[in-house]
Amino acid sequence: MNPYHFYQGYVPQQTDYYMNYQYNPYQPQYQQDQLQQDQLDPDRQPFQFQSLERRINQLERQNEQxxxxxxxxxxxxRNLRRELNQTNQEVTRLNQVVExxxxxxxxxxxxxxxxxxxxNIPFTAEDGF
Incomplete structure (x- = not known):
């Protein structure tokens, strides 16, 4: 008899935990606290939030531009109006000079x-006066 049970051919019973576990890569396996943390962390946000944030930044840049x-x-x-006013004043001055x-x-x-x-010089219309 072997007191340490070596090489007895005894295999302990293992549960089929990993065999029954079904993993769907398209379904997120979030816990509630992890989901709240992900909403605050910009690097862990879903693609939609990141794309929306990029779009918002782009629109803000366009708005500033x-x-x-x-x-x-x-x-x-304003410069053109100032120039137009100066031109109008000059036209008014020249009209006064012409008058x-x-x-x-x-x-x-x-x-x-x-x-x-x-x-007694006769006036004719052809004189040009």
Whole structure:
């Protein structure tokens, strides 16, 4: 008799735990606390959350870029309005100058006709005055 039971051919009974365990790789095996932890950890979030976060970041960058573009265009509009106001002021000034010169030219033409009448110079339309 062997007191240590070596080489007796005795095999202890093993349960078929691993044989009965069915693993589905497409079904998550989360515990509730692990699920809460995964919601806080960005590296362990499901793909949908990560893709949504990437999309949000992309939209935020586009929003900032569009905001900068709008600010640039608003600045350009302000510059164009300022330039338009300056041009309008210059046009008004030139119109006033033209009006003054027109009045002066009319006075000179009246004086010229008076001189022509005194000197008996006949006035013709072809003279260009």
């Amino acid at each position: 569009q905001s900068r573009e709008i600010n640039r265009q608003n600045q350009e509009i 003054r010169h027109t009045r002066r030219l009319n006075r000179l033409n009246q004086r010229l006709r008076a001189v022509e009448n005194r000197l």
